[in-house]
Amino acid sequence: MxxxxxxxxxxxVGIIPCGIVLCRGTLMDALVAYEAxxxxxxxxxxLLAQGFQRPGEFELPVVLAVxxxxxxxxxxxxxxxxx
Amino acid sequence: MSARDISADVLLGLAAAVVLAxxxxxxxxxxxxxxxxxxxxxxxxxxxxxxxxxxVRMGLRENTAETWLALLVLAIVGPYLTHAxxxxxxxxxxxxxxxxxxxxxxxxxxxxxxxxxxxGATGPVSGGAPGRGEEAQ
Numbered sequence: 001m002x003x004x005x006x007x008x009x010x011x012x013v014g015i016i017p018c019g020i021v022l023c024r025g026t027l028m029d030a031l032v033a034y035e036a037x038x039x040x041x042x043x044x045x046x047l048l049a050q051g052f053q054r055p056g057e058f059e060l061p062v063v064l065a066v067x068x069x070x071x072x073x074x075x076x077x078x079x080x081x082x083x
Numbered sequence: 084m085s086a087r088d089i090s091a092d093v094l095l096g097l098a099a100a101v102v103l104a105x106x107x108x109x110x111x112x113x114x115x116x117x118x119x120x121x122x123x124x125x126x127x128x129x130x131x132x133x134x135x136x137x138x139v140r141m142g143l144r145e146n147t148a149e150t151w152l153a154l155l156v157l158a159i160v161g162p163y164l165t166h167a168x169x170x171x172x173x174x175x176x177x178x179x180x181x182x183x184x185x186x187x188x189x190x191x192x193x194x195x196x197x198x199x200x201x202x203g204a205t206g207p208v209s210g211g212a213p214g215r216g217e218e219a220q
Contacts, residue, residue, distance in 0.1 A: 003091065003095050006095075007095040007098060007099045010099035010102070010103065011098075011099055011103075011129075014102045014103045014105075014106035017107055017110035018106055018109060018110070020110055021109055021110050021118070026115070028168070028172045029118060031168060031171075032109065032118045032119055032168060033109065033118075035122055035126070035161075035164055035168065036105070036106065036121075039122075039125045039129075039130075039157055039161060040102060040106075042154070043129060043133055043157070045153075046133065046137070046154065047133065049146070050137055050140075050141070050150065055145070058149040058153070061153040062152055062153040062156065064153075065153045065154075065156035066160075068156075068164070069156075069160040069163070069164065072160075072167070072168075076167045076170075079171050079175065080170070080171035080174045
């Protein structure tokens with residue numbers, strides 16, 4: 001198991017406290033936890049693609065990183081105006 | 084094990100430590116403003132460490148460039164999203180993001196032109212879903 005995979009596993013452990021905030025916090029706290037989880041997942045996908053040497057899986061973190069902006073702004077916009 | 088491998092492993096370990104410490108900070112803080120401080124290391128510091136580690140370990144290859152692209156987008160998007168989240172939290176709390184505003188939460192911003200449009204704009208948000216200010220009235 002390479003260092004990339006081990007780092008990805010360690011980062012996945014960090015999602016647990018973010019999940020606690022997501023489930024138990026207020027709406028804005030949940031949004032912060034969601035943004036943290038999304039950022040961690042981009043890095044985890046990069047590390048797994050590097051660790052397993054799968055060139056075809058490098059597009060996934062790029063797309064997720066771009067979608068992170070759109071989805072985050074949609075949530076922020078909705079929370080600011082309606083929710 | 085070469086010096087490049089060791090330095091890449093150290094950088095990856097640092098990135099994992101930054102993420103884990105920031106996640107613990109995220110869960111231990113009380114309000115959204117202090118929690119947002121711990122979002123920046125996750126979205127800015129750790130991606131830079133991972134990008135440097137990948138560059139050190141793999142060298143200049145196509146996969147490295149794609150990794151850098153993903154992490155560059157993440158590093159650009161992170162602070163922008165953090166700022167938008169702070170703004171939304173303040174609007175939800177105070178009604179406006181600017182300091183010293185007297186607007187209530189859910190109240191629409193007064194247009195610069197004034198007149199009848201301004202008079203109608205001082206009320207709660209109308210149209211679509213009800214605003215937060217309407218619930219209290």
